[in-house]
Every structure is written in C-alpha cells, then in structure tokens.
Amino acid sequence: MWCQSCREEYEEGDAGTCKECYEEASETEEELKREIEDLKAKIAFLRLCSPVDGAYSVSSSSTDLLLLHAAPLECSSAAFCPSPAVPAHRAVLISRSPVFKAMLENEMEESRSGMIKIHDVSYDVLRYFVHFLYTAEVLLDEQLACDLLVLAEKYQVKHLKAFCEKFMTSKVNNDNAIAHYAFAHRHNAKQLLEAALSLIMDNMATLTEREEYKELVEKDPRLVVEIYEAYLTRQVNTAAAKDLTLQP
Amino acid sequence: MWCQSCREEYEEGDAGTCKECYEEASETEEELKREIEDLKAKIAFLRLCSPVDGAYSVSSSSTDLLLLHAAPLECSSAAFCPSPAVPAHRAVLISRSPVFKAMLENEMEESRSGMIKIHDVSYDVLRYFVHFLYTAEVLLDEQLACDLLVLAEKYQVKHLKAFCEKFMTSKVNNDNAIAHYAFAHRHNAKQLLEAALSLIMDNMATLTEREEYKELVEKDPRLVVEIYEAYLTRQVNTAAAKDLTLQP
Numbered sequence: 001m002w003c004q005s006c007r008e009e010y011e012e013g014d015a016g017t018c019k020e021c022y023e024e025a026s027e028t029e030e031e032l033k034r035e036i037e038d039l040k041a042k043i044a045f046l047r048l049c050s051p052v053d054g055a056y057s058v059s060s061s062s063t064d065l066l067l068l069h070a071a072p073l074e075c076s077s078a079a080f081c082p083s084p085a086v087p088a089h090r091a092v093l094i095s096r097s098p099v100f101k102a103m104l105e106n107e108m109e110e111s112r113s114g115m116i117k118i119h120d121v122s123y124d125v126l127r128y129f130v131h132f133l134y135t136a137e138v139l140l141d142e143q144l145a146c147d148l149l150v151l152a153e154k155y156q157v158k159h160l161k162a163f164c165e166k167f168m169t170s171k172v173n174n175d176n177a178i179a180h181y182a183f184a185h186r187h188n189a190k191q192l193l194e195a196a197l198s199l200i201m202d203n204m205a206t207l208t209e210r211e212e213y214k215e216l217v218e219k220d221p222r223l224v225v226e227i228y229e230a231y232l233t234r235q236v237n238t239a240a241a242k243d244l245t246l247q248p
Numbered sequence: 249m250w251c252q253s254c255r256e257e258y259e260e261g262d263a264g265t266c267k268e269c270y271e272e273a274s275e276t277e278e279e280l281k282r283e284i285e286d287l288k289a290k291i292a293f294l295r296l297c298s299p300v301d302g303a304y305s306v307s308s309s310s311t312d313l314l315l316l317h318a319a320p321l322e323c324s325s326a327a328f329c330p331s332p333a334v335p336a337h338r339a340v341l342i343s344r345s346p347v348f349k350a351m352l353e354n355e356m357e358e359s360r361s362g363m364i365k366i367h368d369v370s371y372d373v374l375r376y377f378v379h380f381l382y383t384a385e386v387l388l389d390e391q392l393a394c395d396l397l398v399l400a401e402k403y404q405v406k407h408l409k410a411f412c413e414k415f416m417t418s419k420v421n422n423d424n425a426i427a428h429y430a431f432a433h434r435h436n437a438k439q440l441l442e443a444a445l446s447l448i449m450d451n452m453a454t455l456t457e458r459e460e461y462k463e464l465v466e467k468d469p470r471l472v473v474e475i476y477e478a479y480l481t482r483q484v485n486t487a488a489a490k491d492l493t494l495q496p
Contacts, residue, residue: 001260001263001266002263003263003264003265003266003269004263004264004265005264005265005266005269005272005273006265006266006268006269008266010266010267012249014266014267014268015249015250015251015252015263015266015267016251016252016253016264016265016266016267016268016269016270016271017251017252017253017254017264017265017270018249018251018253018254018256018258018262018263018264019258019262019263019264020254020262020264021251021253021254021264022264022265023264024253025253025273025277028277029273029276029277029280032277032280032281032284033280035284036280036283036284036287039284039287039288039291040287041407041410042291042384042407043287043290043291043294044407045344045384045407046291046294046295046296046384047294047343048294048339048340048343049339049342049343062312062337062338062339062342062352063339064310064312089310089337089339090310091296091297091310091311091337091339091340092296092339094297094310095295095296095297096293104310136290136293136294159289159290159292159293162289
C-alpha cells in the first residue's frame, strides 16, 4: 500500500488510517490552521501601543499614570528611587490586574496622586512589566522570567505569571532544579514546582552534596522534608507497580 | 487492515496513511489545539473592559474622550444630534485606527476638545463600534454588519472590516446578492463581492426580472456592465476548459 501522506510504500502491519479518516484529519488540520490565523489577527488588533516602546511618542500618548520603581539596592542614599518613571494608562492597568483595579477604582492614594510605587524592582523590569501589560509579549531570559513572575503574582496578572512559569519550566536543569524548586514554592508556581521536583528526584544520589541543598536545609528545612516525602511516595508507588506486573 | 482512527476494517484500496504518518498527524493536531488554547488565553488577557458595557463604571473609568453620533434622520430639528455620547479612551482609539491616530496625535479640533463627531450613524451602532474596539467582539446581524463595515472602512479598522465582511459573505443568498454586490463595490469588500457576483452568475436566467437589478441599472449601470463582463469571461473559460478535455 502507499501512504497518502508521505507517499511511501508500507506493509499491512504498518497501516495507520483508512482513506476517509486521512481526509478528515487533513481537513481538521486545515481548519485548525485557519482558526490560528484568525486568532492571531485578533491578537494583533487587540495589542496596544506600549508606552515604553521607542516608537511611541509619550508626549501625545495621553497617559494618566506614572509607575515609580523603588529598588533599594540600586539607590545609594534613599530606599525609594523615584526616577525615571514609567508612564501608563489607568484603563489598561485596570483591565489587566485586579490589584491595580482595586487601587485605582477606589479612592486610594495612588488613584488621587496618579502615581503607583512598585517596590523591589529595577527600572528595566518595570518597563518590561508595563510592556507586557500592553502587548502580551516580552522576550524572556531566566532572570527576567523570575523577576516578572514575582511582579505578576503580586499584581495578580495571571497570564504573565503563566507565561513566565512556562518559560522557567522549560529551562529547569540539574544545576538550577533546587533553586527553582524553592522559588516555585515561594510563588505558588505548581507546574515549575513539579518539573523541578521531578528532576531533583531523578538525581537523589548526588542531592546531599550540592551546595544549594545545604543552603536550603539551613534556610527552609520544611521544603527539604517535602522532597524526601515525595521521593518516598514515588518509591512506594514504583514498588507497588512492580509487584503488580510480577503477579501471576 | 484496521484503521487506527475509526477502528473499522478497510480494504487495501481504501488505505490512507501508514502508522508513522498517522501518529505524526495526531501529534500535529494536539500541538495545534494547544496553540489555539494559548492564543485564546492571550486574547482574554488583551481584551479591555468596554466603556459601553453595563458592568463598567464610567465614573471611574478615566475615559478622556467622547464620541458623539450625528444621525440626521433620527433628529427632527437639527442635523447634528449630540446626545447621548459614548465615552472612550484616546489610547485605545489611537491603537485601533490610523484615522483616529492622525486626528488625536495632531493638534486637531477633536484632540483639543476631546470630542469626536461620528456622522451618519445611530447611537446603537456607535456603541457596538466602540465595544468592538475594546474587545474585538460583537454579535452581528446583517444590518449591523453593514453599518459596522461602513464605519470600519471610514476609520480604517481593518480587523473589524474583515470581521463584518466574513459574516456578510456567509449570509449571501439569491435574494440579497445584487444588493450585497453593489454594497461590496461601494466599500471595497473584495471577498463579499466575489461571493455575491458568483451567486448572481449562477442565476443569470432570472437576473433581469429582479427589482434590485432594475434599480441597479438606474443607479449605477457600470456595475451591471461588470456583471455581464464577468459572466462572459466565465462562459469563455468554461468553453475553453471543455475543449481541452475533449481534445484527443
């Protein structure tokens, strides 16, 4: 027989689908691709001009809010470093974050003054944060993903949190698994936590030699206990599964 | 052989794909579906609260612009009917329409006054228009699709125009084909034009009896000429194709 997809000959044992199902599947694929094109067009339409984009003229942008970053470590004299600020629109922040919404729709200090102080964040990270709120896009590296996930959690921007967590999960490796595990715990990042924990359990033999392990025992021994508990559960389950397959 | 998709038996002549291609296609479908989910989440994130939505409190919405509809037919005394107005944000209008962008970023009357008059449109249509600019969504009927397509063309909101045109194209039938053909001509709606023209050509026998045909001959005979030209081209092509298949 000849495969209608790859055009190569195959034996009866290597048969996949009948003609009808092959045609249906091709149609489905075409439909899904068309749907993707439609959705992409919608996204392009909904994306706003970012006020931190070079091409955007802030003078004419009618922003009605300033975000001030407060990064103690970067400032020599004061704990609060007010300049430069990132301009934004109330309407956008209200749409994107329930925390900003509560802040700006109720008569709070931030709403009256038109200024929001964002603590423990650098100017660059704040710019990327605002850019994402307007465009749903940002080019991540591992540090930026960490920083933005923390901000996203604080301001309940779920979509950004999921975006960063997905990126970080794809970057988990033996060297950073313990750090990512602890980070995921602190910030309720379940998907990242599972990926990191799984990798840690795959390398239990060398766990206790690692510097980050020793640090974690010092800082937060409960998290270490959870690693051992998960490992134990896995061992028990594996043993039970083995027993099951060995049964006559 | 057994089809891995529908689980039914089939003969050699009805073979579709080999096993490998079947598995690849299944994976591709899963990937496309995941991509669709991601895109939908992005759209949900990017969608803004609409200022014409009942759930939206305009008092706290920080809108900085009013759209005034001017529908002469609805107003008994004056040609311009200023009330009620639809509130909006400059930033959103600038992002969605190059016409609004030019209007609001240059020191034009509309930018200074914070008021934009939208002519020849009812209050309801204007509300739907603004709603779409914020959410990329609107529930269309045929009249609304016409009205919004006209507005979308005027303000160069391409995505809305395509949205309305797609809807109208799906609604073309024998009764409205001539009207839709003329409408599509006036508003450069190529897809709609082709669909309407194709249906008109499929029913040439009854064309000249139709009331809308007679009206079109009166109003815009050039459009009628174009119908006949297209019909002639189609006849010539069909004849040529027939000749080709009849050749030995």
